[in-house]
Amino acid sequence: VSARRWGLLVGAVYVAILLATSAGVGITRDEGYYFHAARDYIGWFEQAASGEGSTFSKPVIDRFWSYNPEHPVLMKTAFALSERLFHDTLRLLGEVDAYRLPGMLMGGLCLALMVVLGAHLWSLPVGLLGALLLGVQPRFFYHAHLACFDTAITALWLATVTAYVLRKQRFGHLRLGLVFGLAIATKHNALFLPIVFMLHWMWVERAALFVGLWPRPGRGASGFHLPPIPWWVFAMGLIGPLVFLAHWPYLWPDPIARWASYWGFHLHHEHYPVRYFGTGLWEPPFPLAFPWVMWGVTIPVATLICALAGVATALRQVGRELWWGEAVRPDASSLLLLNLAIPVLLIGMPEVPIFGGTKHWMNALPFLTLFAAQFAWVAACRCSGRGAVRLGLAAALVLPGAISCLRHHPHGIGSYNSLVGGVRGAASAGFERQFWGGGSAALLALVNERAEPRAKVFFDRTNREAFDTYQATGMLRGDLRFSPRPSGADWAFAFHQPDSDWVLVDLRQRMDLVAGVAIEGVPVVSLFSGRR
Amino acid sequence: MRWAPAILLVAVGAGWVGQGWTAYYRPDRVAQAELLDQLAGRLEPGDELAYLPAWELGWAIELERRFSAHARRLGLLDLLRPAARIWVISSPDAPPVPAALGVPQEALVVGRIKAERYGFGAGVLPRVEAWQQGRCRLSAKRTSCATDAGQVRRGELVFDGRFAQGHKLTLKDDVALELRWTPPAAGQLIGGIGHTDHGARHGRSPVQVTLSQAGKELGRWTLQPTTGLRPVAVEVVGGSPLTLTFRCAKAERNEAVFSFGFAP
Numbered sequence: 106v107s108a109r110r111w112g113l114l115v116g117a118v119y120v121a122i123l124l125a126t127s128a129g130v131g132i133t134r135d136e137g138y139y140f141h142a143a144r145d146y147i148g149w150f151e152q153a154a155s156g157e158g159s160t161f162s163k164p165v166i167d168r169f170w171s172y173n174p175e176h177p178v179l180m181k182t183a184f185a186l187s188e189r190l191f192h193d194t195l196r197l198l199g200e201v202d203a204y205r206l207p208g209m210l211m212g213g214l215c216l217a218l219m220v221v222l223g224a225h226l227w228s229l230p231v232g233l234l235g236a237l238l239l240g241v242q243p244r245f246f247y248h249a250h251l252a253c254f255d256t257a258i259t260a261l262w263l264a265t266v267t268a269y270v271l272r273k274q275r276f277g278h279l280r281l282g283l284v285f286g287l288a289i290a291t292k293h294n295a296l297f298l299p300i301v302f303m304l305h306w307m308w309v310e311r312a313a314l315f316v317g318l319w320p321r322p323g324r325g326a327s328g329f330h331l332p333p334i335p336w337w338v339f340a341m342g343l344i345g346p347l348v349f350l351a352h353w354p355y356l357w358p359d360p361i362a363r364w365a366s367y368w369g370f371h372l373h374h375e376h377y378p379v380r381y382f383g384t385g386l387w388e389p390p391f392p393l394a395f396p397w398v399m400w401g402v403t404i405p406v407a408t409l410i411c412a413l414a415g416v417a418t419a420l421r422q423v424g425r426e427l428w429w430g431e432a433v434r435p436d437a438s439s440l441l442l443l444n445l446a447i448p449v450l451l452i453g454m455p456e457v458p459i460f461g462g463t464k465h466w467m468n469a470l471p472f473l474t475l476f477a478a479q480f481a482w483v484a485a486c487r488c489s490g491r492g493a494v495r496l497g498l499a500a501a502l503v504l505p506g507a508i509s510c511l512r513h514h515p516h517g518i519g520s521y522n523s524l525v526g527g528v529r530g531a532a533s534a535g536f537e538r539q540f541w542g543g544g545s546a547a548l549l550a551l552v553n554e555r556a557e558p559r560a561k562v563f564f565d566r567t568n569r570e571a572f573d574t575y576q577a578t579g580m581l582r583g584d585l586r587f588s589p590r591p592s593g594a595d596w597a598f599a600f601h602q603p604d605s606d607w608v609l610v611d612l613r614q615r616m617d618l619v620a621g622v623a624i625e626g627v628p629v630v631s632l633f634s635g636r637r
Numbered sequence: 638m639r640w641a642p643a644i645l646l647v648a649v650g651a652g653w654v655g656q657g658w659t660a661y662y663r664p665d666r667v668a669q670a671e672l673l674d675q676l677a678g679r680l681e682p683g684d685e686l687a688y689l690p691a692w693e694l695g696w697a698i699e700l701e702r703r704f705s706a707h708a709r710r711l712g713l714l715d716l717l718r719p720a721a722r723i724w725v726i727s728s729p730d731a732p733p734v735p736a737a738l739g740v741p742q743e744a745l746v747v748g749r750i751k752a753e754r755y756g757f758g759a760g761v762l763p764r765v766e767a768w769q770q771g772r773c774r775l776s777a778k779r780t781s782c783a784t785d786a787g788q789v790r791r792g793e794l795v796f797d798g799r800f801a802q803g804h805k806l807t808l809k810d811d812v813a814l815e816l817r818w819t820p821p822a823a824g825q826l827i828g829g830i831g832h833t834d835h836g837a838r839h840g841r842s843p844v845q846v847t848l849s850q851a852g853k854e855l856g857r858w859t860l861q862p863t864t865g866l867r868p869v870a871v872e873v874v875g876g877s878p879l880t881l882t883f884r885c886a887k888a889e890r891n892e893a894v895f896s897f898g899f900a901p
Contacts, residue, residue, distance in 0.1 A: 384864065385797045385834055407652030414644045483638065484645035498645065505652035512660075523655025529662050529730055532692050535798060601692070603797065606834075610793040610800065618701045621694040626664040626728070628694035 108224035112217035120213035129515035131546030137570025142173040143185035163358040170355035175370040179290035183207035204252045211257040212249030226437045235478035241506030247517025254292045255464040261288035262468040282340035286348020377460035378603035383535025385603040390455030402525040405506035415476030445472040532627040542566035544629040563594035668748035685723040689731035711800035717829040718898030722756040762899040768816040787814040797834040803896030808888040822875035828897035829866025836892025837864040844885045844893045
C-alpha cells in the first residue's frame with residue numbers, strides 16, 4: 106500500500122476520533138468570532154447564487170466580508186460551507202461540529218502529510234510513527250478539534266514544505282505555488298515560508314553562492330556569485346499572491362490598502378498575559394526561551410527525548426556535511442531543521458506576542474516530531490530485527506501520549522508533561538492552565554438546571570459570541586441573559602488565568618462557590634452563584 | 638547512533654514512569670470525603686481551614702459546601718500569619734506548611750492526604766485589622782482609609798495566582814504613609830510585606846518600610862518591586878502603639894502590601 110493511502114487512512118481515522126470526542130470541547134473565544142464571520146460570509150454566496158444585485162460591488166462585498174478582516178477567509182469560508190452542508194442541509198452533524206469539521210479535516214491532513222513526507226524522506230514506518238506521535242500530543246489533539254486556524258496553518262505549512270520537497274515532480278512547481286497560496290490564505294505565519302526556503306536554498310547552493318569568497322588557485326572565481334534563481338521563487342511569488350487575492354473578496358475593492366491594514370494589525374498586535382513560572386508576562390520584552398521551555402513541558406516526554414536525539418543526529422549530519430562535505434541526505438536534515446527552528450525563533454523574539462499557549466508555533470511541531478520518529482524507528486530497528494519487537498517499541502512510545510490525551514481531554518489546552526509534574530506540577534510551578542474561554546462548557550448543564558428564569562450570567566473569558574452559539578445550539582437555556590460584568594450577575598464564572606485573578610477575588614467576596622472544572626484537581630474555571 | 642537503542646528505551650521508560658508518577662498525585666475523591674468526615678468531628682467553632690496546594694479546586698468546593706462557617710486561608714502566603722487553631726489539609730504534592738504556624742499538634746491521615754492542626758492558642762489575632770491612618774481607623778466594617786499621604790485598603794491581595802488576606806497601599810511620591818496599631822499584650826507581629834503582582838509590574842523604585850514602637854526602630858526593610866510577601870516576625874511590647882511606615886521615592890502604581898497577625 107502506498108504512503109498516500111496509508112496517509113489517507115490515518116488521517117481519516119484521526120478525523121473520526123476528533124468528531125467522536127468533540128462534544129466536551131467548549132467554544133473558544135476565537136471560534137465565537139469565526140462562527141459570526143462564517144454566518145456573515147455565507148450570505149455573500151447566497152446572494153451570488155440568487156443572482157440578485159451586484160455580488161462584486163463594493164457595498165455588497167463590504168456588507169458581507171467586513172467582519173474580522175484581521176484574518177484571511179479560507180478557513181472561515183470552509184467553516185461556513187461545512188455548516189451549511191453538514192448541518193443545515195444534510196443534518197449529519199450538530200451545528201458546532203459542522204463548523205469545526207474543516208479544522209478537524211486539517212488535523213487529519215496533518216497526519217496524512219506526516220506519513221507522506223516521512224515516507225518520502227526516510228521510510229513508511231517513519232512517516233506512520235511520526236503521524237501517530239503528532240496525533241497523540243495532547244495540545245495538538247485539543248487544537249485539532251477547533252474551528253480555528255492553528256491546526257490548519259500547521260497542515261498547510263507542512264503541505265507547502267511537502268510540495269517544496271516534491272517540486273521536481275510533474276507540475277510540482279504549480280502545486281507548490283497553489284499550496285503556498287492556500288497557506289497564506291489561512292494565516293499570516295505562512296508568509297515566513299519563503300524565508301525558510303530561501304535559507305534552505307542558500308544552504309544547498311552555498312558552494313555556488315560563496316565560491317568567490319574563498320578563491321582557490323585555478324578556479325578563477327572571485328566575489329559573490331548569484332546562482333540561477335530557482336523556479337519555486339516564481340511559483341510561490343506569483344501564484345501564491347494570486348490565490349490569496351482571489352480567495353478574499355474583502356480585498357478586491359482596494360487590495361493594497363486592505364492588505365496593508367491586515368498586515369498592520371499583526372505587526373501591532375496587542376499582548377495578552379501569560380503565566381510562566383509563577384509570573385504574569387504582560388508586556389515585552391518576553392523571555393527568549395519561552396517557546397522552547399513551553400515545548401519542553403508540554404510535548405510527551407518520550408517524544409521529546411527522541412526528538413532531541415533526532416535533532417542532535419540531524420545537526421551532526423549537517424555539521425559533517427559542512428565540515429567534511431559529506432552529503433548523506435542533502436535536503437532533508439537542513440530543510441526540516443529550518444522548519445523546526447524558524448517558527449520557534451520568531452515567537453522567541455522578545456517583542457513578539459506570546460499568548461496562545463503553544464499554538465502559535467505549532468507549525469514547527471510536525472518537523473520536531475518527524476525527527477523523533479526517524480530517530481525512534483532507526484533505534485527500534487537496531488534494538489531488534491523482529492518486526493513485532495519494533496512495533497511493540499513504537500506502540501510503547503506512542504501510548505503515553507495517547508493516555509495523556511485521554512487524561513486531559515477536553516482541556517488539552519492546559520496539558521503538561523511529566524517533566525514538570527503533569528498538570529498538577531505545572532500548576533504548582535505557576536504555568537498557565539488555559540486562556541481561551543472554552544472551559545465553561547462543562548458547567549452549562551448545571552447552570553441550565555439551577556439558574557432562576559432570566560438569570561444574568563457573567564461568563565468571564567467566554568465571550569458573547571460563544572454565549573450566543575451555546576444558546577442557539579440549545580446547550581444553554583435561551584432565557585438566560587449575558588452579563589458583561591460580574592457585578593449584578595446572579596451566576597458568574599471565573600477563569601483561573603492571570604487576567605481573571607481580579608474576577609476570582611471579586612466573586613469570592615460576594616458569591617458562593619458552587620462548582621468548578623478541573624483537570625486532575627487543577628482548576629480551570631470556577632462557578633459562583635447567589636448574591637451575599 | 639551507537640546509543641540510539643539505549644536512548645529509545647530511556648524515552649519509552651520515561652514516558653511510562655511519567656504517566657505513573659503523575660497519576661499517583663491525582664485527587665482521591667474517596668479519601669477526600671473520608672478525611673472531611675473525620676475532620677467534621679474534630680472541628681471547633683472558630684477553627685480556620687486551609688488546604689495545600691492552594692489551587693486544589695476539590696477542597697475549595699467541599700470546604701465551602703460543608704464548613705462554610707469556618708474562615709479559610711488562601712494558600713501559603715496567607716499562612717504566614719499566626720492562627721489560634723487552624724487545620725491545614727495537604728495533598729501528597731503539597732508544599733511544606735510555613736514555619737510561622739509552628740509544629741502540628743494533631744493529625745488526621747487518610748490514604749495519601751492528611752489534615753494537621755496547628756495554632757498558638759487563645760489570644761492570637763489571625764488578622765491585625767484595626768490599623769489607623771491619621772484619624773481614620775480600619776475596622777470590620779471600614780475597609781479603607783485615605784489621607785494626603787495615600788490610601789490603605791483591606792481585602793484579598795493578588796500575587797499572580799496566589800492570594801492572601803491583607804492590606805494594600807497606594808503611595809504618593811516620597812511621602813511617608815504611617816499606620817498605627819496598639820498590640821494588646823507583648824508578643825510577636827507575624828506575617829509578611831511585599832508587592833502585589835500589579836504593583837511589582839508597575840513599580841520602578843523600591844519601597845522603604847520601617848516598624849517602630851515608642852521611638853525604637855524594630856525593623857527596617859527595603860522592598861524591591863517583586864511579587865509576593867517577605868516573611869516578617871517582630872517582637873513587640875503590649876500597650877504601646879506600633880508605627881508602620883511606607884515610603885517610595887517614585888510611587889507610580891507601586892502596590893505595596895502587608896499582611897499581619899499577632900501572637901502573644
